[in-house]
Amino acid sequence: MYTWDFSVLWEYRWVFLQGLGLTVSFTVAIVIGGLVLGLLAAMGLLSRYRLVRAIALLFTEVFRCTPVLVQLIWFYYALPILAGIEMTPISASLFALSCYGGAFFAEIIRGGIVSIEPGQREAGQALGMTPALTMRRIILPQAMRRMVPALMNQSIMQFKNTSLVSVLAVPDLVYQGQMVAHDSFRPLETYTAVAVAYFVILFPLTVIVRYREKKYGASK
């Protein structure tokens, strides 16, 4: 019978916290980066120019249909060889995860935009608003409200996906956990603690998503 002993982890608390700090700031960065890329790609998917649509579609499908772990490794190892772009593990991870998230965000944003009644666009245009202004002032604010739960769900996925950057030796929570496990010879306690840390942060977020879905599902 295994005897659990979490007390040994206390001396590694700063190691864990460092990892957690990196995981959280990484998530913030790739969610922002992903939203920017996703918004651009969504606009591209809805463009009236065929070439723009094709490029946006290529982007979203490439990143949706390949594993994010492969993307991470590819960006770090292959891109420098093929394109001569030298990447640190951190910039490669940020780039790959932002693109991966962006591909999924793009689909959510595109869906949100097309769910807005065509009459809204017509009303904006009839008032003399350009398509860009109509998008920014009329369509997107309404679409965003509908998209929030789906965007948050995807952001939760992104938080967990940051764990993959440990393969590039980026010292996130999982990577730090690996270090602690090696050092303390207590892998069960270590990975349990790591799992609990993810859960404690994400569970309240899923509750908020569910609450918002309920609220907006009921009113509109």
Place this chain on the structure above:
Amino acid sequence: MTSAKPKIEITALRKSFGALQVLKNINFKVEQGGVVSLIGPSGSGKSTLLRSINLLVEPDDGEIRVGDTAFFFGQGHRPPATRALAAFRARTGMVFQNFNLFPHMTVLENVMEAPVQVRKLPRNVARQLAMAQLEKVGLADRAQQLPKTLSGGQMQRVAIARALAMEPEVMLFDEATSALDPELVGEVLNTMQKLAADGMTMVIVTHEIAFARDVADRVVFMRDGYVVEDGPAQQTIDDPREEATRAFLNHYHKGNGAR
């Protein structure tokens, strides 16, 4: 009465959706201050014609002029630039069957939106303008409410105020009362009647034949993408020249004893 050129002039207009030709060589004029009703069976092209006037529908061929701005379509003409289109539409107000109010904005914000964003008026000026328009349609006391708290008739009056806040040269009404409960139709028609009396140039697609007869000074009957008859309102409704118009109107008058 001025003998100046018409406010709206449409020449040799054609439009197809796929293989379906919905406008077949339409010629159409509205004088300054004129009120014209477009009537006809559904699928006759009247809504498409109305939407061509502010270019929400881009014609395949022909010419459209409102005030001093003209656009040409067809061979040898480029499609209008985005900015030119927007500037053109800013001068034509449009009211839709389904109101199309912006649900994420209050009534006041709905009316202020285009004056602020398109005309670039300072917010306080736009607010005064918007309140004056809401006053006109009798809804100033609803300024801070969201559209969804209003009745259909009130929503449509807000939509009219929103269009008027751009101080348009012409107003287009696309079946403005068709989505309303019968008891709410009157308040919207009253608002439109007042607007006509103020001298606004108006084109009205409607199924309210009695309203067309009493408020419009001209009635245009369309069928199958053609203008079949175009004449003074009362005469065209009461004693149409064309057999097709007569048949359509008889169908409408059935049951309400107007004829």
